[in-house]
Amino acid sequence: MDDVITRLRAGLPAEAIHTDPDVVVSYAHDMASFCEAGTPAVVVLPSSVEQVQHVMRTATELRVPVVPQGARTGLSGAANASDGCIVLSLVRMDRILEISPVDRIAVVEPGVVNAVLSRAVGEHGLYYPPDPSSWEMCTIGGNIGTASGGLCCVKYGVTAEYVLGLDVVLADGRLLSTGRRTAKGVAGYDLTRLFVGSEGTLGVVVRAVLALRPQPPRQLVLAAEFPSAAAACDAVCAIMERGHTPSLLELMDRTTVRAVNRLGRMGLPETTEALLLAAFDTPDPAADLAAVGELCTAAGATQVVPAEDAAESELLLKARRMSLTALEAVKSATMIDDVCVPRSRLGEMIDRTAAVAAKYDLTIGVCAHAGDGNTHPVVCFDHTDPDESRRARESFDEIMALGLELGGTITGEHGVGVLKKEWLARELGPVGVELQRGIKRTFDPLGILNPGKLF
Amino acid sequence: MDDVITRLRAGLPAEAIHTDPDVVVSYAHDMASFCEAGTPAVVVLPSSVEQVQHVMRTATELRVPVVPQGARTGLSGAANASDGCIVLSLVRMDRILEISPVDRIAVVEPGVVNAVLSRAVGEHGLYYPPDPSSWEMCTIGGNIGTASGGLCCVKYGVTAEYVLGLDVVLADGRLLSTGRRTAKGVAGYDLTRLFVGSEGTLGVVVRAVLALRPQPPRQLVLAAEFPSAAAACDAVCAIMERGHTPSLLELMDRTTVRAVNRLGRMGLPETTEALLLAAFDTPDPAADLAAVGELCTAAGATQVVPAEDAAESELLLKARRMSLTALEAVKSATMIDDVCVPRSRLGEMIDRTAAVAAKYDLTIGVCAHAGDGNTHPVVCFDHTDPDESRRARESFDEIMALGLELGGTITGEHGVGVLKKEWLARELGPVGVELQRGIKRTFDPLGILNPGKLF
Numbered sequence: 001m002d003d004v005i006t007r008l009r010a011g012l013p014a015e016a017i018h019t020d021p022d023v024v025v026s027y028a029h030d031m032a033s034f035c036e037a038g039t040p041a042v043v044v045l046p047s048s049v050e051q052v053q054h055v056m057r058t059a060t061e062l063r064v065p066v067v068p069q070g071a072r073t074g075l076s077g078a079a080n081a082s083d084g085c086i087v088l089s090l091v092r093m094d095r096i097l098e099i100s101p102v103d104r105i106a107v108v109e110p111g112v113v114n115a116v117l118s119r120a121v122g123e124h125g126l127y128y129p130p131d132p133s134s135w136e137m138c139t140i141g142g143n144i145g146t147a148s149g150g151l152c153c154v155k156y157g158v159t160a161e162y163v164l165g166l167d168v169v170l171a172d173g174r175l176l177s178t179g180r181r182t183a184k185g186v187a188g189y190d191l192t193r194l195f196v197g198s199e200g201t202l203g204v205v206v207r208a209v210l211a212l213r214p215q216p217p218r219q220l221v222l223a224a225e226f227p228s229a230a231a232a233c234d235a236v237c238a239i240m241e242r243g244h245t246p247s248l249l250e251l252m253d254r255t256t257v258r259a260v261n262r263l264g265r266m267g268l269p270e271t272t273e274a275l276l277l278a279a280f281d282t283p284d285p286a287a288d289l290a291a292v293g294e295l296c297t298a299a300g301a302t303q304v305v306p307a308e309d310a311a312e313s314e315l316l317l318k319a320r321r322m323s324l325t326a327l328e329a330v331k332s333a334t335m336i337d338d339v340c341v342p343r344s345r346l347g348e349m350i351d352r353t354a355a356v357a358a359k360y361d362l363t364i365g366v367c368a369h370a371g372d373g374n375t376h377p378v379v380c381f382d383h384t385d386p387d388e389s390r391r392a393r394e395s396f397d398e399i400m401a402l403g404l405e406l407g408g409t410i411t412g413e414h415g416v417g418v419l420k421k422e423w424l425a426r427e428l429g430p431v432g433v434e435l436q437r438g439i440k441r442t443f444d445p446l447g448i449l450n451p452g453k454l455f
Numbered sequence: 456m457d458d459v460i461t462r463l464r465a466g467l468p469a470e471a472i473h474t475d476p477d478v479v480v481s482y483a484h485d486m487a488s489f490c491e492a493g494t495p496a497v498v499v500l501p502s503s504v505e506q507v508q509h510v511m512r513t514a515t516e517l518r519v520p521v522v523p524q525g526a527r528t529g530l531s532g533a534a535n536a537s538d539g540c541i542v543l544s545l546v547r548m549d550r551i552l553e554i555s556p557v558d559r560i561a562v563v564e565p566g567v568v569n570a571v572l573s574r575a576v577g578e579h580g581l582y583y584p585p586d587p588s589s590w591e592m593c594t595i596g597g598n599i600g601t602a603s604g605g606l607c608c609v610k611y612g613v614t615a616e617y618v619l620g621l622d623v624v625l626a627d628g629r630l631l632s633t634g635r636r637t638a639k640g641v642a643g644y645d646l647t648r649l650f651v652g653s654e655g656t657l658g659v660v661v662r663a664v665l666a667l668r669p670q671p672p673r674q675l676v677l678a679a680e681f682p683s684a685a686a687a688c689d690a691v692c693a694i695m696e697r698g699h700t701p702s703l704l705e706l707m708d709r710t711t712v713r714a715v716n717r718l719g720r721m722g723l724p725e726t727t728e729a730l731l732l733a734a735f736d737t738p739d740p741a742a743d744l745a746a747v748g749e750l751c752t753a754a755g756a757t758q759v760v761p762a763e764d765a766a767e768s769e770l771l772l773k774a775r776r777m778s779l780t781a782l783e784a785v786k787s788a789t790m791i792d793d794v795c796v797p798r799s800r801l802g803e804m805i806d807r808t809a810a811v812a813a814k815y816d817l818t819i820g821v822c823a824h825a826g827d828g829n830t831h832p833v834v835c836f837d838h839t840d841p842d843e844s845r846r847a848r849e850s851f852d853e854i855m856a857l858g859l860e861l862g863g864t865i866t867g868e869h870g871v872g873v874l875k876k877e878w879l880a881r882e883l884g885p886v887g888v889e890l891q892r893g894i895k896r897t898f899d900p901l902g903i904l905n906p907g908k909l910f
């Protein structure tokens with residue numbers, strides 16, 4: 001291992017290399033609970049493409065695994081270290097290289113924080129939609145690696161749809177440019193998209209060309225209370241079936257609402273079984289909200305309250321954004337699921353998740369990007385209780401099986417990492433897994449890039 | 456070869472197999488000019504997934520190349536036969552299997568014609584945006600294979616953005632399911648996107664889950680006349696920079712305008728150097744067109760004429776849609792280019808294309824999806840004149856080199872096929888080509904799927 005560090009030092013400044021055990025161990029894992037993580041041999045924080053290339057060349061020569069990391073806000077353990085690995089943190093490569101209002105693109109390094117980019121493009125009247133809950137901390141490189149989503153997706157789609165081109169350092173240190181900075185382009189296989197969501201297993205993203213949109217009007221939010229999750233899901237289906245395009249359509253169940261009130265004193269209505277938030281950033285959001293409010297009432301909503309202004313809207317969004325954190329505080333531990341089903345099966349998904357909670361005698365709070373059919377059932381349990389922990393794990397798995405049964409996927413936006421790798425094979429099937437492994441071998445024949453993730 | 460046909464007959468009905476030389480040769484090529492095409496040994500028209508699997512199993516066993524085809528409206532020779540191949544035409548697999556307004560998806564077989572799908576989903580208040588010029592003839596399978604674009608892309612993007620999941624018959628006859636029918640999903644590498652635009656070189660698409668949108672209001676079109684292409688491009692940049700979202704932003708140069716008038720008696724203004732068409736399908740298109748009209752005037756437009764109604768708008772669109780056909784009638788032959796540059800370089804691209812035309816003493820008409828920076832320079836020449844033919848080929852290549860120099864791509868939406876395969880390597884570079892070939896080997900180790908295309 002001394003050999004690795006000596007070789008790394010030949011191409012990196014001293015301050016870019018950490019070997020202090022206390023420092024090194026602090027880079028061991030991301031924000032996923034209950035995922036295995038090893039101890040890195042060394043943490044490197046390069047500040048240039050050439051330095052990343054040096055790291056990868058060294059790793060290839062010495063056959064040392066490399067785990068690329070952003071801000072480690074991921075929820076699947078995809079950034080977790082393996083024993084003896086080089087942790088390659090991209091957070092110091094955080095420059096916004098270009099913002100072009102005419103071409104509607106930004107060119108960025110991977111360590112740029114999502115919120116920093118959002119604000120920077122906002123100053124040019126532009127909008128970078130992807131907004132994972134961790135947007136104040138997470139990096140664009142991490143967003144690309146995990147193909148992350150957020151609240152905006154029901155109207156604006158996920159990170160993948162905003163990545164036009166990439167510079168990637170390959171396992172052997174060579175530099176690959178993919179994609180384009182044009183609006184369209186179909187030259188060859190879409191390698192850009194292949195890297196998005198590949199969790200650092202195919203290469204290290206060192207530069208990205210991102211598509212931007214014009215800044216929409218500020219969104220106005222409506223909150224609707226329902227006597228059951230099923231009724232709220234009926235409203236979701238009606239809203240989408242009628243051709244509305246909300247900029248946000250989120251659901252919080254009673255457990256989530258109570259947890260949020262407890263954490264943030266948000267004053268949400270605790271007696272409600274399900275709270276639906278809908279928003280529009282259209283030219284006339286009040287009119288759209290009125291139409292949606294009627295659909296909510298028709299579906300059985302007991303209260304429909306449009307926000308008076310942007311500040312009230314922001315407060316409702318804040319409540320929604322703190323859902324996962326709030327549910328984490330319910331018991332000593334949580335497992336956060338991320339099952340996405342066809343929108344038409346959302347009600348069934350939520351009802352049957354409640355049945356799973358009852359069967360295992362557990363608290364499972366559900367918040368959902370309802371417009372996308374993407375639910376986050378959060379299993380709350382006492383990790384010091386072995387029986388409860390076992391039940392938590394079993395219920396977590398049962399929820400994924402339920403998602404697949406309903407025609408959905410085991411992960412809508414959090415990724416596979418180590419948390420769900422056994423389940424990935426179930427979703428993809430043997431032919432899919434074989435081809436995915438073939439792609440992995442094409443890009444990383446020695447298997448040094450983030451080993452043990454995905455497969 | 457008798458052996459191939461005997462084996463094919465074992466799993467296909469008699470009427471699905473054509474060996475008559477006159478019939479077979481009629482499947483030799485798509486609509487690209489000047490692209491090599493061989494003579495197929497046999498044409499098969501399967502009507503089920505099982506039959507496609509039988510064809511691919513046979514091809515693998517006997518090592519016979521297979522060329523998948525849709526309606527053969529492609530413009531790059533990607534569907535051209537190779538000598539002794541099996542042409543695998545998917546046009547009989549033309550069922551729309553499902554349309555779901557709640558999930559906003561359609562599930563289709565590959566032979567469904569684009570316009571048939573568009574009308575079918577329209578009856579449910581839904582919208583399938585991709586609209587290549589050949590939309591009345593081309594198939595969804597062909598659209599997926601070539602990642603085709605159209606007029607809608609400036610607002611709605613390309614085919615790739617509407618493909619959620621695929622069933623694909625692999626080279627060895629196995630069936631692979633990729634992707635999802637949910638709004639989001641990040642389980643493993645994005646194989647779906649890899650197949651889009653792969654020109655039948657990785658597998659045969661037999662089923663697709665497509666994303667739909669709510670039907671927008673009917674678009675209203677404005678026509679603006681400019682004294683130069685550069686001024687029209689300035690208007691395009693101003694429109695996009697100001698944050699407008701037109702549903703269409705198209706440019707026709709004087710050569711194109713005249714050709715269209717000659718073919719269709721459209722009454723377009725012949726004295727204008729460049730005609731810009733802009734459209735909006737927003738709630739208040741007249742207001743948006745007024746704003747855009749002002750930007751056109753500020754950029755030097757001599758006339759700005761908003762369409763009075765939907766019928767007038769439709770007429771302008773019809774004129775634009777017939778541009779390529781009209782330019783094809785200018786001389787005995789044409790070569791249609793498809794260079795896409797960053798929007799901010801569009802004016803330079805068009806001006807320098809005019810310089811190429813002057814240098815080679817050729818007529819080169821340019822129509823463009825201006826909002827995307829995607830130009831279609833059409834080189835018109837007399838193919839019986841060897842010197843003019845040589846100059847045509849050289850100018851065609853020079854235009855692609857120009858596109859790359861301006862930070863663009865050799866193909867925005869028509870694909871590589873055989874027409875541009877030498878140029879693909881120039882755009883991708885050696886590392887990119889090596890990885891793309893590696894992917895090809897992973898999916899098609901025997902190299903029987905559409906050999907000689909792309910690389």
